[in-house]
Structures are given as C-alpha cells and as structure tokens.
Amino acid sequence: MYKNYNNNQTSLAVNLDFTPSENHVVTVLSRFVDSIPLKDVMNATAATGRPAYDPRLMMKILLFAYTRKTFHGREIELMCAENLYMKWLIGDYDLVPSYRTINRFRVSTTMAVFIKQAFIQFRELVRQAGLVNDDALFIDGTKLLADANKYTFVWKKSITKYNSKLTDKTRALYGELIQNEVDLAIDQERDTATDVDQMKIVASQLDDKIAQLDQTIETEKPQPGGSPAKQQRRHLKKFQRQLEKDFIPRKTNYDDALATFGDRNSYSKTDHDATFMRMKEDPMRNGQLKPGYNLQIATQHQFTLYYDLYQRPTDTRTLVPFLKTFDFDATPAKYIVADAGYGSESNYEYITDELDKQYLIPYGMYEKEKKKRYRNDPTKIQNWQYDEKNDVFTDYQGIEFHFKNYSIRHDQYGQERKFKVYQAVDYFEDPVRQALA
Numbered sequence: 001m002y003k004n005y006n007n008n009q010t011s012l013a014v015n016l017d018f019t020p021s022e023n024h025v026v027t028v029l030s031r032f033v034d035s036i037p038l039k040d041v042m043n044a045t046a047a048t049g050r051p052a053y054d055p056r057l058m059m060k061i062l063l064f065a066y067t068r069k070t071f072h073g074r075e076i077e078l079m080c081a082e083n084l085y086m087k088w089l090i091g092d093y094d095l096v097p098s099y100r101t102i103n104r105f106r107v108s109t110t111m112a113v114f115i116k117q118a119f120i121q122f123r124e125l126v127r128q129a130g131l132v133n134d135d136a137l138f139i140d141g142t143k144l145l146a147d148a149n150k151y152t153f154v155w156k157k158s159i160t161k162y163n164s165k166l167t168d169k170t171r172a173l174y175g176e177l178i179q180n181e182v183d184l185a186i187d188q189e190r191d192t193a194t195d196v197d198q199m200k201i202v203a204s205q206l207d208d209k210i211a212q213l214d215q216t217i218e219t220e221k222p223q224p225g226g227s228p229a230k231q232q233r234r235h236l237k238k239f240q241r242q243l244e245k246d247f248i249p250r251k252t253n254y255d256d257a258l259a260t261f262g263d264r265n266s267y268s269k270t271d272h273d274a275t276f277m278r279m280k281e282d283p284m285r286n287g288q289l290k291p292g293y294n295l296q297i298a299t300q301h302q303f304t305l306y307y308d309l310y311q312r313p314t315d316t317r318t319l320v321p322f323l324k325t326f327d328f329d330a331t332p333a334k335y336i337v338a339d340a341g342y343g344s345e346s347n348y349e350y351i352t353d354e355l356d357k358q359y360l361i362p363y364g365m366y367e368k369e370k371k372k373r374y375r376n377d378p379t380k381i382q383n384w385q386y387d388e389k390n391d392v393f394t395d396y397q398g399i400e401f402h403f404k405n406y407s408i409r410h411d412q413y414g415q416e417r418k419f420k421v422y423q424a425v426d427y428f429e430d431p432v433r434q435a436l437a
Contacts, residue, residue: 018088026085029063036114036121053097058105059114060089061097073099073106123305123330136335136360137298137305139322139342141315146274146291153276153289154257156265163254170194170247173239174202180235182209196255199248206240264311267291277313296322305331315341317413320350328355335360340367346415393422399437400425 020027033056064086065076077099080086087093105111126132171194182205213233220227260267266276266289274291296318298306308325310318319342336351336359343363351359368374369382377383378396385394393401401422409417424437 018084020085020088024085025067026064026089029060029067030089032122032125033060033063033118035125036117053101053105055105055110055114057090058097058102059111059118061086061102062106064089073103076102119306120327120330122303123327126303126305127330132300132303132305132331134332134334135300136337137300137326137331137333139296139298139319139336139338141294141296141318141341143277143279143313144293144295144309145279146268146271146293148268148271148274148291150288150290152269152271152291154260154267154269156258156261159254159257159261163251163258166247166250166254167194170199170251173242173247177202177206177236177239180232180239182206182236194251196248196251199243199251203240203243203248206236206243210236210240262311273311275311275313294318298322298326300331300333316344316347319344319347323350323355334358337361340364344415345417397433397436399427399433 036056038056061076061080065071065079068079070076070079077096080090081096090096123132210233213229213236216229217227217233220229257267260272264275268274268276268291271291274293276289277292277294278287279290279292294310294313294315296308296310296315297304306322306326308322310321312318315338319338323336334357336355336357338359338361340362343361343366347361348359351357351361374380375383381393381395384396386392387394391403395401401424404421404423407419407421409419411417427433427437
C-alpha cells in the first residue's frame with residue numbers, strides 16, 4: 001500500500017504561516033545583523049531611479065548563503081527564489097535580488113564597512129556572552145589564491161636589472177646626440193637625467209634640430225658625395241625613433257612597475273595587489289609560485305575575532321602589523337600564541353615592550369634543538385660549555401672563546417639586531433691548538 005499521490009490537482013493550498021525555530025541559524029543571523037549600528041553603513045542613495053536594497057537585507061542574504069556553502073552569485077539568486085528560509089529572511093515572497101545586485105554589493109565599499117562593523121559587534125556579543133576570556137589570542141595564517149593567471153608575474157629583480165640597462169643605453173644615446181651637435185642642456189651625472197620627463201624633453205629637442213636640418217636641406221644645392229645635413233638628419237631620426245618607440249615606453253613601464261611593487265618582490269599583471277607566493281594546496285608539491293594573499297586571523301575558542309589580508313608571503317613580517325589592528329580593550333589577552341613561523345627577535349620585542357604582554361611563540365630552531373641528535377652534537381655552539389661568571393665559552397676541543405665586544409647589525413628588512421662577539425684565545429705555545437683557535 002502506498003500513500004495517495006497526485007500532482008494533477010487543480011489547486012494547491014500553501015501554508016504561508018512559517019517561522020523558523022529560535023535556534024536556527026537564519027534566526028541568529030537576522031538578529032545579529034539587526035544589532036549592528038547603521039550610522040556608518042546606511043549611505044545616501046540616489047533620489048531618482050529604482051530604490052536600492054537595504055544593506056541589512058543584502059548582508060543577511062550573503063551570510064546565510066555562505067553558511068550553506070553557496071558562494072556564486074547565480075546560485076545565491078536561485079537560493080533567494082527557492083529556499084524557504086531565505087524567503088523568510090527576505091520577508092517578501094516576490095522579492096528576488098539578481099546575481100548582479102548581489103555581486104555588486106559584495107565588492108562595494110558599503111560591504112567593506114559593514115564587515116568591519118559586524119566584527120566589532122560580534123566581538124562585543126561573544127564577550128558579553130562569556131564565550132571568550134582574557135587568557136590568550138591564537139594567531140595563524142593561510143595563503144589564498146588570487147583570481148589571476150599564474151603566468152602573469154612581474155619580478156622586481158628583473159625590472160631593476162633591465163631598468164639599469166636602459167639607463168646605460170640612454171646615457172650612451174645622449175653621448176651620441178652631443179657628438180651630433182645636439183645641445184641637450186642636461187647633466188648626465190644626475191639620476192634625473194634619464195627619467196621619463198627628461199627623455200621627453202630630449203625628444204622635443206631632437207624634433208627642433210630635425211626641423212632646422214629640413215630647412216637647411218631645402219635651401220642647399222646638390223653636393224658631391226651627398227649632403228652632410230641629410231646624413232646628420234638620418235642619424236637624428238634614428239635616435240628619435242629609439243627614444244619615442246622604445247626608450248620612453250619602456251622607462252614608463254619600468255617606473256610604473258617599481259611604484260606598484262612597494263616593498264614586495266613581485267605582483268600579478270592582472271591583479272596588482274596579489275603577490276606571488278607558495279600555496280599549500282599544490283598537490284604535486286612542485287613549489288610553483290602563484291599569485292595570492294596572506295590571510296591572518298586571531299581566534300579564541302574557535303571564534304575568529306580579528307582578520308586581515310597582507311601582501312607579504314612570510315608570516316614573520318605580518319605579525320606586528322596584524323597586532324596593531326587589535327583592540328585589546330575589547331578583547332584583552334595575557335598571551336599571544338602562534339607557531340614558529342612568527343618567531344623573530346623583532347616580534348618578541350614588540351609583544352613584550354610595546355604591548356606589555358607575554359608570547360608563546362617558538363623560534364625557528366626550537367623543535368630541532370630538542371632532538372637528541374642535535375643535543376649530542378659537540379660541534380653546535382649551543383652545546384659548548386659556558387662559564388657565566390667569566391663570560392667564556394669552551395668548545396669540544398678545549399678552545400676558549402672570550403667576550404670581545406658588542407655588535408649591532410641590520411637585517412634585510414632594516415630591523416636592528418644586537419650581538420655579543422667572542423674571540424678565541426691565542427695558544428702560541430701549542431701550534432696545534434693555535435691552528436684550531
């Protein structure tokens with residue numbers, strides 16, 4: 001026996017009295033978005049044309065779609081038309097935002113402000129509910145692949161190399177122009193002598209010189225062996241083509257590229273904000289660089305309290321800028337916890353000196369130094385005997401190293417590092433030990 005089934009009925013009674021349960025995610029999302037202050041979100045809209053969608057409505061649609069792992073605009077539009085909970089969230093059965101509206105809202109400045117306000121409100125709600133405390137903030141990062149072709153890379157080292165070669169070629173061209181009696185009125189020793197503006201001035205001077213030669217050629221009579229003015233004009237036109245067709249466009253491109261780099265070493269031609277870095281999801285493990293971003297998050301009890309995107313591929317250089325975005329009054333924390341990828345002297349100093357907090361961040365060699373093989377290796381400086389009273393190290397061959405002086409060095413990023421320098425004692429009476437020393 002089967003239950004009665006007939007879809008050829010003439011009418012369909014639909015119960016429109018629908019309310020989600022109190023603990024359903026759509027109810028929680030609706031209440032959360034309604035609690036966000038709107039003074040920085042509600043922008044002035046146009047007085048004419050079709051009324052805009054309420055930002056709170058669009059935010060609810062996107063958040064609920066994301067909880068259902070729906071990210072494409074067309075799929076979200078279909079969800080707005082068919083999903084019963086989404087219909088309740090929208091509040092109007094006939095209202096279905098198009099995928100263009102959804103995608104435009106996602107990339108708008110209103111959405112960016114809304115997200116920041118949402119995180120502020122979210123942190124306040126979880127704090128009031130007692131779901132977070134002041135013990136620690138856990139920081140980690142991951143690489144996000146940019147929506148750009150992986151073969152659109154521009155490397156700073158390459159641009160710098162070819163820009164230097166172009167500068168040498170330009171200076172050589174200026175020298176040939178001077179030999180052809182073109183008054184450039186520039187100082188070739190200055191760095192500005194080969195910039196784009198100066199090159200355009202030289203091209204203009206070439207135009208004037210070629211125009212003078214044209215007038216001379218028109219008035220002169222035929223000469224045996226050809227006209228010297230025509231030969232000079234031929235050379236100057238060649239130089240003019242080099243400047244206008246080659247040197248000036250290349251120099252402009254190089255200057256734009258160097259300005260785009262900033263403190264990075266690469267960027268993508270189709271997404272200038274993306275930096276080429278190694279992605280974790282490469283299944284072949286071939287180490288291919290791809291355009292992407294470094295996403296940093298700070299969590300506690302599985303709640304993401306802070307986030308930010310960075311162009312630097314290494315986590316070491318993102319920690320301090322990331323910590324500067326924290327509001328420690330709203331989310332106090334005694335400890336900053338991260339993995340060894342964040343361990344550096346400058347990061348430790350910033351956490352202890354500037355933030356007055358403690359860190360649980362191992363340095364790069366921490367795990368290796370714990371291994372038995374490393375601890376039993378007498379050649380490692382960390383395993384040498386140390387006399388704290390006399391400040392003397394003694395290696396496994398009995399050679400003593402006494403303190404010599406303090407040293408300050410700067411790494412490639414300009415960070416200051418302080419060292420103590422030790423020097424081996426001279427053993428003039430023992431040639432063997434002297435050689436070891």
